[in-house]
Amino acid sequence: MSKGLAATVMALSLFAFSGAVAMAAEISRYVRYSFDNEIHYGIEDGDEVHQLDGAPWAKGSRTGISVAASDVTLLAPAEPSKVIAVGYNYISHREEMTHEENRPIPEYPPIFLKLPTTITGPDTEVPYPADATDLHFEGELVVIIGKTARNVAAADAAEYIFGVTAGNDISERSWQANDLQWFRAKGTDKFGPLGPAIVTGLNYLDLRVQTRLNGETMQNQSSKDQIHNIHAVVSYISQYVTLYPGDIIYTGTPGATSAMKPGDVVEIEVEGVGILRNRIVSRVD
Numbered sequence: 001m002s003k004g005l006a007a008t009v010m011a012l013s014l015f016a017f018s019g020a021v022a023m024a025a026e027i028s029r030y031v032r033y034s035f036d037n038e039i040h041y042g043i044e045d046g047d048e049v050h051q052l053d054g055a056p057w058a059k060g061s062r063t064g065i066s067v068a069a070s071d072v073t074l075l076a077p078a079e080p081s082k083v084i085a086v087g088y089n090y091i092s093h094r095e096e097m098t099h100e101e102n103r104p105i106p107e108y109p110p111i112f113l114k115l116p117t118t119i120t121g122p123d124t125e126v127p128y129p130a131d132a133t134d135l136h137f138e139g140e141l142v143v144i145i146g147k148t149a150r151n152v153a154a155a156d157a158a159e160y161i162f163g164v165t166a167g168n169d170i171s172e173r174s175w176q177a178n179d180l181q182w183f184r185a186k187g188t189d190k191f192g193p194l195g196p197a198i199v200t201g202l203n204y205l206d207l208r209v210q211t212r213l214n215g216e217t218m219q220n221q222s223s224k225d226q227i228h229n230i231h232a233v234v235s236y237i238s239q240y241v242t243l244y245p246g247d248i249i250y251t252g253t254p255g256a257t258s259a260m261k262p263g264d265v266v267e268i269e270v271e272g273v274g275i276l277r278n279r280i281v282s283r284v285d
Contacts, residue, residue, distance in 0.1 A: 027201035030056040033072040057146040057162040057245045076121040076194040077165055078144050080248045083114040083192060085169055086233055089226050089252025109228040109236050112182055118192030122276050126190045127283040128262045134173040135260050138253035139211030139219050139268040142167035143230055144198050149243040157231035163200040166270040168193040169250045193278045204230055208271040209254060214264055221254035
């Protein structure tokens with residue numbers, strides 16, 4: 001990465017744009033759903049879901065078929081080729097995890113990978129692995145890429161972002177601390193709930209992210225407090241990895257997390273997006 005680009009990434013990481021973010025003027029809600037044993041993408045319009053003939057980032061068009069929103073089963077709203085995540089992207093979470101105040105801020109976003117098989121939708125059950133001992137929630141704002149991104153400047157990153165949704169980067173802390181990599185801790189099946197919808201037209205640089213565990217608010221902070229904002233994150237990743245339409249980026253969790261147990265219900269609410277709800281259950285093979 002050039003020194004000039006590095007400086008741009010760092011600057012945009014520490015400060016939100018002072019002006020309005022260039023985004024779509026209209027807010028739209030896109031879903032992926034199951035109805036009558038078929039899976040489709042759709043666009044929500046009031047109490048109805050209008051079927052699309054393809055993914056919305058692939059310019060899927062309305063087919064003329066609609067169904068009542070109450071009759072569909074919502075699925076994870078994207079099927080990414082890759083799932084990328086940012087660690088320690090809020091000072092509040094860095095201090096909670098490291099138990100150190102005034103820890104130096106990393107120059108670049110700390111990136112790790114999850115697996116596409118972690119992705120599961122709203123209102124699904126997340127199995128608690130039999131050998132897990134310390135399973136935590138991580139409520140996050142998630143970005144969906146809209147077009148192929150490679151070597152993107154931070155100033156141009158908005159052009160490559162389709163929309164945002166809510167996500168839960170479920171993490172097994174004992175595995176995270178002791179394994180060579182975070183393969184198990186972050187990459188176990190269904191450790192990446194996502195949904196309920198992908199929303200376009202929001203100012204994703206300033207959206208409130210809340211997590212509730214059994215109805216009690218556990219996390220509550222705005223994406224404006226991210227150390228590396230979304231544009232900086234997309235730019236940085238694209239210097240090394242080509243991002244494709246439908247790929248997703250978990251952008252970091254704020255504040256403290258805590259352990260979950262079977263029977264717990266976790267809700268991740270992102271302002272303007274809605275509530276992603278999942279239940280933790282004992283593993284059943």
